[in-house]
Amino acid sequence: MKKFLTVILIILILFAGAVATAAGVIKKLGSPVSASDDGEKVRIEIPSGMSVSGAAKLLAENQLIRNEKLFYYTARYPKIKSFLYGKGEDKAFILRSGIYYISPSMNIAQIQEELSSGQQEYIKVAIPEGLTISKIAAELEEKRICPAKDFIEWCHNPNTVAAYEIPGESLEGFLFPDTYYLTGEMSASAVADIMIMNFFDKVSQIPSLAEMNNADLYQTVTLASIVEREYRVEDEAPLIASVFKNRLRRNIGLYSCATIEYILTEIEGRPHPDRILIEDTKIDNPYNTYKWAGLPPGPISNPGLVALKACADTPKTDYYFFQVVDPAAGRHVFTTNFDEHVQSHSLYTKKSGR
Structure with missing residues (x-):
């Protein structure tokens, strides 16, 4: 009897040793590829519809995990993950498409948590x-x-x-x-x-804009799109808006070079001009504010807050004209009559991108 019990004990000891050895091997396979975190991360793209086994293969190919099968089984059976990494790691794994940056110093549980985030x-x-x-x-x-x-x-x-x-x-x-x-x-x-x-x-x-109906807002945006293309210095945007509104009230053409540029580049597909020529101002097009009074049919650009505010809360002035006096600084001179305006008349346009 003693001999029998001794044999059983030896078998149990060997079995326990084998289990411990197996557990050690599994834990080793589930450990990070790199023991140190040097900050280097690998970009991993998980497309929509990728399987867990496919993700495991991708991670292994990029040397981010030691064993594909262990990644798969810990993902499918959270209890295994809990055994390897402790309590709190037994939550279900959901692989989400996205683009991730994975560090070789991350273990399988950490990698799975990252891949569940849907990070983009x-x-x-x-x-x-x-x-x-x-x-x-x-x-x-x-x-x-x-x-x-x-x-x-x-x-x-x-x-x-x-x-x-x-x-x-x-x-x-x-x-x-x-x-x-x-x-x-x-x-x-x-x-x-x-x-x-x-x-x-x-x-x-912006209260003055928020209170407008769709039609009034559209007109304001249209005017702002022109002001956006005309001003270079922020404090001049409201003055330029005032010039255009004064001309609109008197049914005078806006005479905006920006609208001519829009015709040339957006409608006719020509390169951005360095200067607007006199013949350009004679083009027969509803966006030509040299030929037609009033606003063009729609916006000619996408204006920012400066231009939108300038056209929503425009100061009252007596100005009917403006022109560039310092092309480098983008400064204009504002005048009330045509005689002053023509003294140094010159047509400039902004460079492409503005």
């Missing part, structure tokens, strides 16, 4: 004031956010325009210039929605 890699896109839909589209394509063609088509789609209750033919003027953090391969509709919602949010913070 954001791309910084700075849209300056005064850009048109086509220029914004080109910037988005360059940053690999969405194709320029898709963005332009979406912004000119009548159904899109109607959905936002804009009384015009496109979203021109309503894509607020700002710094955006977007993700790669977004839909054109999603990007446009972010920009236009930002516009309406900003407008709601």
Whole structure:
């Protein structure tokens, strides 16, 4: 009997040793690939629909885990993960698509927590004031956010325009210039929605604009889009707006070089001109404010807060004319009569991008 018990004891000891050895091996396989954290991380992209085994293979290929099968089984059976890493690690693993930066010093539990977050890699896109839909589209394509063609088509789609209750033919003027953090391969509709919602949010913070009906707001945005392309120094924006409003009241043409530039570059597809020529001011187009009095049919750019505020809360002046006197500084002189205006008359345009 004693001999039998001794054999059983030896077997149990050997079995316990084997279990302990196996547990040690498993824990080793589940440990971080690197014991030190040097700050280096590997970019991992998990596409929509990827399986857990597919993610395990990707992690192994990038030398971020020691064993694919262990990653899979800890993901499928949280109790195993809890055994390896302690209480609190037995929550279910849900693999979410996204772009992640994984450190080799992370263990399997930490990696799975990261891959469950749905984290995205954001791309910084700075849209300056005064850009048109086509220029914004080109910037988005360059940053690999969405194709320029898709963005332009979406912004000119009548159904899109109607959905936002804009009384015009496109979203021109309503894509607020700002710094955006977007993700790669977004839909054109999603990007446009972010920009236009930002516009309406900003407008709601300016009482004089927030109180306007759609038609009045559209006219104000149209005027602001011209002011945006004309001013260079912020304190002159309200004065330029006052000139245009005085001319509108008297049914005098706005004579804005910015509208001619819009015709040349956006409608006729020509390169950005260094100067506006006299023959350019004779082009037969409803956006030509040299030929037709009143506002053009719609905005010619996407204005920022300075221009919007200048046109919403315009000071009263007697000015009917302005012209550049210092091209380098962007300063203008403002006059009340034509004789003063023609003394040093010169036509300038802003460089592309403004």
